[in-house]
Amino acid sequence: MTPALTALLCLGLSLGPRTRMQAGPFPKPTLWAEPGSVISWGSPVTIWCQGSLEAQEYQLDKEGSPEPWDRNNPLEPKNKARFSIPSMTQHHAGRYRCHYYSSAGWSEPSDPLELVMTGFYNKPTLSALPSPVVASGGNMTLRCGSQKGYHHFVLMKEGEHQLPRTLDSQQLHSGGFQALFPVGPVTPSHRWRFTCYYYYTNTPWVWSHPSDPLEILPSGVSRKPSLLTLQGPVLAPGQSLTLQCGSDVGYDRFVLYKEGERDFLQRPGQQPQAGLSQANFTLGPVSRSYGGQYRCYGAHNLSSEWSAPSDPLDILITGQIYDTVSLSAQPGPTVASGENVTLLCQSRGYFDTFLLTKEGAAHPPLRLRSMYGAHKYQAEFPMSPVTSAHAGTYRCYGSRSSNPHLLSFPSEPLELMVSGHSGGSSLPPTGPPSTPGLGRYLEVLIGVSVAFVLLLFLLLFLLLRRQRHSKHRTSDQRKTDFQRPAGAAETEPKDRGLLRRSSPAADVQEENLYAAVKDTQSEDRVELDSQQSPHDEDPQAVTYAPVKHSSPRREMASPPSSLSGEFLDTKDRQVEEDRQMDTEAAASEASQDVTYAQLHSLTLRRKATEPPPSQEGEPPAEPSIYATLAIH
Numbered sequence: 001m002t003p004a005l006t007a008l009l010c011l012g013l014s015l016g017p018r019t020r021m022q023a024g025p026f027p028k029p030t031l032w033a034e035p036g037s038v039i040s041w042g043s044p045v046t047i048w049c050q051g052s053l054e055a056q057e058y059q060l061d062k063e064g065s066p067e068p069w070d071r072n073n074p075l076e077p078k079n080k081a082r083f084s085i086p087s088m089t090q091h092h093a094g095r096y097r098c099h100y101y102s103s104a105g106w107s108e109p110s111d112p113l114e115l116v117m118t119g120f121y122n123k124p125t126l127s128a129l130p131s132p133v134v135a136s137g138g139n140m141t142l143r144c145g146s147q148k149g150y151h152h153f154v155l156m157k158e159g160e161h162q163l164p165r166t167l168d169s170q171q172l173h174s175g176g177f178q179a180l181f182p183v184g185p186v187t188p189s190h191r192w193r194f195t196c197y198y199y200y201t202n203t204p205w206v207w208s209h210p211s212d213p214l215e216i217l218p219s220g221v222s223r224k225p226s227l228l229t230l231q232g233p234v235l236a237p238g239q240s241l242t243l244q245c246g247s248d249v250g251y252d253r254f255v256l257y258k259e260g261e262r263d264f265l266q267r268p269g270q271q272p273q274a275g276l277s278q279a280n281f282t283l284g285p286v287s288r289s290y291g292g293q294y295r296c297y298g299a300h301n302l303s304s305e306w307s308a309p310s311d312p313l314d315i316l317i318t319g320q321i322y323d324t325v326s327l328s329a330q331p332g333p334t335v336a337s338g339e340n341v342t343l344l345c346q347s348r349g350y351f352d353t354f355l356l357t358k359e360g361a362a363h364p365p366l367r368l369r370s371m372y373g374a375h376k377y378q379a380e381f382p383m384s385p386v387t388s389a390h391a392g393t394y395r396c397y398g399s400r401s402s403n404p405h406l407l408s409f410p411s412e413p414l415e416l417m418v419s420g421h422s423g424g425s426s427l428p429p430t431g432p433p434s435t436p437g438l439g440r441y442l443e444v445l446i447g448v449s450v451a452f453v454l455l456l457f458l459l460l461f462l463l464l465r466r467q468r469h470s471k472h473r474t475s476d477q478r479k480t481d482f483q484r485p486a487g488a489a490e491t492e493p494k495d496r497g498l499l500r501r502s503s504p505a506a507d508v509q510e511e512n513l514y515a516a517v518k519d520t521q522s523e524d525r526v527e528l529d530s531q532q533s534p535h536d537e538d539p540q541a542v543t544y545a546p547v548k549h550s551s552p553r554r555e556m557a558s559p560p561s562s563l564s565g566e567f568l569d570t571k572d573r574q575v576e577e578d579r580q581m582d583t584e585a586a587a588s589e590a591s592q593d594v595t596y597a598q599l600h601s602l603t604l605r606r607k608a609t610e611p612p613p614s615q616e617g618e619p620p621a622e623p624s625i626y627a628t629l630a631i632h
């Protein structure tokens with residue numbers, strides 16, 4: 001055989017099969033995989049190749065492999081073949097084609113099938129910006145991210161047979177990587193549920209684990225529900241948290257969404273009253289992961305469209321930052337109504353924001369950016385003008401911008417007391433704000449005025465009492481002058497005799513009596529048997545004298561005729577008193593005949609007085625003898 005013939009023969013042998021495969025008269029087959037082209041690591045997969053009824057053999061080729069991957073005879077009715085992979089590994093991942101052989105030769109190859117294995121790397125995160133609820137017909141952005149520097153991100157929509165969307169990763173300033181996928185317009189006609197993956201450029205068919213699924217909820221224009229917490233927005237770790245979503249529209253179901261999360265909590269609606277519906281979402285015991293911003297939505301059973309979102313609710317977790325904070329009031333914790341007060345929250349540790357809470361208040365905490373000064377971070381919460389509504393117990397917390405829903409431990413409680421509460425309602429002030437301290441100045445002024453008036457009344461009372469006492473003294477002096485005749489001694493002896501009555505009913509009250517004893521009246525006499533002690537020089541010598549009671553009678557010296565009517569009235573009253581004393585003396589005499597009088601020898605004096613000069617035509621009065629006795 002000549003060299004030329006040998007070369008032609010070899011060329012024909014090498015080109016023969018390829019020419020028959022490419023020039024076959026039959027259409028190209030169809031290639032697909034079940035349950036899908038994206039298979040998790042270790043799961044089984046079946047590849048199907050469907051061709052013509054004339055096919056005698058099916059062949060599966062993998063890109064990059066020099067040999068056919070597999071060959072199988074057709075199944076009845078001979079128009080397709082099955083290629084099974086019992087356990088998916090990274091070696092099975094790749095791009096496949098198939099073709100079949102008939103009496104006319106080989107068919108054209110099928111379109112490529114990319115078989116992907118997942119679960120080789122950690123899963124990424126998938127979130128919706130700004131939230132997974134979007135108005136019907138609106139657009140949104142899905143963010144797929146990871147902390148590792150993978151080259152590409154893939155977004156897949158559940159139930160869709162289109163090719164996955166792939167984007168190159170972008171590095172963030174924080175060091176992570178992400179890809180942003182625009183989505184929309186979103187309509188409630190079908191379900192919007194997504195997952196995402198990532199992979200390296202050199203292994204495009206080996207992907208990571210899938211992200212947690214993210215469902216997009218298209219919301220309508222129906223009325224938004226309300227979201228509230230039954231325990232308050234500030235909680236300590238370990239406490240239980242219940243969020244209540246309610247509406248007067250009568251929704252059949254509610255969902256609760258936390259910003260940054262991928263999952264929704266869904267609850268059926270309950271109707272405590274006609275026309276009202278609500279759902280309680282019980283969370284806890286809470287930890288730092290529960291801190292964040294929450295919203296809820298409502299929907300009817302016969303509609304896939306959700307309501308407008310509720311207003312956001314921030315849940316704050318305390319005790320997550322160990323730097324302490326303090327709370328004080330300036331000028332003090334007690335303030336008058338209408339004045340100004342400032343609550344000062346400060347700390348030596350770094351805080352971006354300070355929060356002020358009031359015990360029992362329904363409104364969210366007050367927030368202020370911190371200011372640095374005097375080696376402290378602080379924030380001033382002014383309250384002006386203060387009303388009774390400001391009274392209560394306050395606490396202060398600190399937070400940082402890296403996670404604003406995690407707070408420090410609370411400060412010590414501060415009790416703010418407001419004095420001068422008004423009982424009725426009053427209109428808000430319309431003029432300029434009151435000057436600090438003006439109310440206190442008015443209180444001091446009013447107090448001084450009241451004290452001055454009270455002092456004035458006291459002085460007036462003392463003056464009137466002094467005048468009345470002076471009148472009584474003048475009246476008593478006049479009585480004394482009327483009872484004592486002219487020339488009588490003005491003062492009593494220093495040592496008065498003590499008369500002791502034997503009767504137990506005798507009065508203990510001391511009284512000075514001036515008794516006029518007439519020498520000529522024998523029936524009314526007083527016998528004094530003076531028995532003097534041998535020691536006459538002793539000033540304290542005592543004389544005992546029995547006094548015989550024979551209806552003693554006291555007589556008053558006749559006053560001068562020139563006395564006024566006032567003295568006459570006084571005399572009448574004295575005569576009445578004498579009559580009463582005579583009656584008492586008679587009663588005493590019945591029970592006791594003799595009364596002993598203890599007399600000091602130096603105090604018993606006998607004085608004779610001349611009668612006052614008589615008026616014309618009247619006889620001169622008889623002289624009288626007066627004795628001063630002290631009766632107990």
